[in-house]
Amino acid sequence: MILFVVILALLAAGVVAWASERLSKDAPRLVSIVAFGAGLIWSAALWLDGADAGGLYAAMDWPWIARFGIHLALEMDGLSLLMVALTMFLGIVAVVSSWDEIESGHGFFQFNILWVMAGVVGVFTAMDLLLFFFFWEVMLIPMYLLIAIWGHEEKAYASMKFFLFTQISGLLMLFAILALVYVHHGATGEITFSYKALLGTEIDPRIATWLMLGFFVAFATKLPSVPVHTWLPDAHTQAPTAGSVILAGILLKTGAYGIIRFAVPLFPEASADFALWAMLLGTVSILYGGAMAFSQSDFKRLVAYSSIAHMGFILLGVYAFNELGMQGAIVTMVAHGFSTAALFMMAGAIQQRLHTREMSEMGGLWTHAPRMGTMTLFFVIASVGMPGLGNFVGEFLALLGAFQENWLMAVVATAGIVVAAVYGLYLMQRSFQGTPNPDIASMRDFGLREMSVMAAMMAGLVWVGIYPQHVLELSNATIQTLGVLP
């Protein structure tokens, strides 16, 4: 019940935010902040309360279209709670990061942010495959609008590309869902979209492989993995800052979540047979994404490509099929949410101040804005994988887990941490270090509003970096019940 209320509340807050624009241009974003803040407090309260005997924090199951066995089934276990809390937190970050950026349509902008996030919460809690697909679509449209309306120079191209990639791969997933329900019906005579009912379905191995691929392609596109990654650099670069923060921080994680929750548990054997290929895709993503990041001259595009590299660790860890790898993937989801959101926020702040994303037009910005320099340095270091910060824990565990299964793949992937250092430090050099660009007379440094968000994200990374146990315990409950580990 409460889960449904939360999703409805986010949707309602979107409408209120839109309507409140008449009061003042600050009203819509205050509505958003309050909504996400309340959501964050609610998730913290659930966490402190602890799970019930079944490992759930909240659950509901209402019939929706009874004839087809479709339910409004929502459940929140450890992994869901973790991801929902991250969603709420990054919602606040997104709103703050676009504070001065948006010039028109404040109300509708916040409406879209809130609706994306409502869809995301649904995705993270849905226990019915059709409901899941429904929320999958709910988050797509507002995100498309965020890019198409408030994006930068090539917003039309980028938003269309984002839409098509997601939509086409989503269609494959829909086919796979329907086929799975059909197969289940053939075996049991029952029509149901219930995740739990479908979990143990006996499927002919050849068919199972195709169905698994239907899910996998949708999730790998969202993640994204090479070779279906090319929507991401365009979408990120063109999106307004809030859009990039949401995309990188949370939407990519829905792909990872989908793999962990659906693709693997629904088709364990097919996934196990596919594991080598998935690990290979992960490894290629790590190296190719890193090399591509280095190639870029656009600050934001560089960060976008670095996300592809980081997401590679998730594929590598999940398909190692052991606890280490799986936990590594999940910690990477959380840590990458913080570190990349912060870097996109930085990219947005620089663009707003200098009206460019080209690093050749930056240089020596530290002199003007030491705080921004320090913050960039911190998050670059985090994403380079410095021990003591969250990303290291995730990537180290993922690699350690992968090494147990396939040492050669892990060894090749480990080379990715050298590439990460190359592009990360180059980003730092070209933007904040080096000879100050004489064309830049001054640049406003971060103030209290930006610094409080940055401080929160730094604290998050240090927390996950030196005591990841809270995250690990939450996700462990899920991992143990998913039945994906041997």
Place this chain on the structure above:
Amino acid sequence: MLEYLWLVPALPLAGFFALFVTEGRLPDKIVAVIGAGSVGLAALVALGAGMEFVESGEASYAQVLWTWMAVGTFTPSITLYLDPLSLVMTGVITGVGFLIHLYATGYMWKDHEEPEGLSRFFAYMNLFVFAMLMLVLGDNLLVLFLGWEGVGLCSYLLIGFYHRDPENGYAARKAFVVTRVGDTLMAIGLFLLFRELGSLDIQTALGDAGGLDAGMATAIGLLLLGGAVGKSAQVPLQTWLPDAMAGPTPVSALIHAATMVTAGVYLIARMKGIYDLAPIAQLAVAIVGLVTLFISSFTALTQTDIKRILAYSTMSQIGYMFMALGVGAWSAGIFHLMTHAFFKALLFLASGSVILALHHEQDITKMGGLWRKLPVPFASMLIGSIALVAVPLTSGFYSKDAILLTAWEHDTGPWFWAGGVLAALMTALYTTRMMVVAFLGETKTESHDASRINMWGPLVVLAMLSIGGGWLTFSVLDDLLGAIDHIPHTHPAALVTVVLPLLGILLGYFVFSGRMNVNSLVESSLGGALRRFWQSGWAFDWVYDRAFVKPFLWVARVNKGDVVDLLFRITAAVTRGLHHIGALTQTGRLRWYAANMAIGLIVVVLIVASV
């Protein structure tokens, strides 16, 4: 005091934190007090804890702080582990570290680009000391790795401290990336170690290491050596260290001479249990040491930048330490690590005073006759130099002799001894050259020594340690690493070992003061080519540039647009093309539609009829 061991790393961390959160708004005096004071206090706590530890007579002391992470059977804990080896390292890091911090309060006082520069400098320095302490005190290889990466980060930050000059940024990135190549090998070593032994706890893993088969032990040993080679600037990952001299001189003294670059030596000594099982890996350690020793001492002879001479000298001295570990002179290697920390820190700090007095002139050929003008730096350099050359009774003599005289008895024959002695001759030559060219002869530049007590105080203390540091009877490591045990000094080989460096000094003096003319030799075509080859650091940079850097840059340039996207762009273009072709049929002319309809109808009828 032992229960306060955690304070030793915590104090510098607190110093870092205080400087970080105040964002450079503290007055410089307070910054200096926090920066140097936190390390000084850590040194005092370390001293107290160390004395209590030695008195207790225990073999080790462990302080569990918390479990870092727990995933299945992988439960690395953050535990501080004090044993004689980590005690020696902690002493060097906090003791020498404090002296260098104290010196830096003078050296850096006006020497920063921004108002908050001093605060940023000490923040990085304190963070470095913290990371270095975690490296040596961590009881788990993952904690060691935390320190390992942390010191690499601080090294990067401090090499590039003067960030407005892009060349400093380049040097900093080069240091980070090249050492990270080694770190990657080390990480793989950790994965393998965990897979084979099920734990990264050093004591647990070493305790179970007996079960390793020789091949695995060798693989692990070589992978860890890969990490050590990167961090300690040994061949083939040595190329970053000379460029790292772009950092402020106290940084060179602390990070690139006394502590961080010796981390590789520590790692190998710490993992002795693995190398005991892997003689091939241990031999590789010795060979790496010998090769580095050789290459770098020849290169040092051709450099003109005083800091680069010292950098190559550091590489070669660490080469001695590697060789020591490789030939089984474990304790002697750590002994040399300690004495080297004394005299090389002294040499760097004294050269820093010279550089400051000459307004950032680092080229020794532009110096000359400085001994009169700069008596304290000169005396310090001289003391550091004789310790470096291993003149009898100085600290360097005891430690270096212990290594060479053990090497004499190595299983493969006296080859390591011979290489080491020849390099010792080269050490004498390049050191004498540096001293003669910079301090004797005619005065060529204006200089004025502005150093105050916080600068020459540390010089005096380090000078005393450089002389007397060898008289400490170095037996604390006997139980852990084996006692120093080598051929007696009455042996003929020992005589050669002692005398050759002295001959080197004489020879160097005559050659470089111009009393002996060797121009014909130097200017011959072979001599010139050799000199250029040595000067380039044996062309390693040239090779790496062509083998790795250029190809990577080329790929990055040609693939900027992402070749994978072509697939989708082509799909889009084809779709659009089809759309245009289809659109062509929409002419709006009725006759055209009617004709098409008729043709279509005929085709359909034909198909139906033919079936």
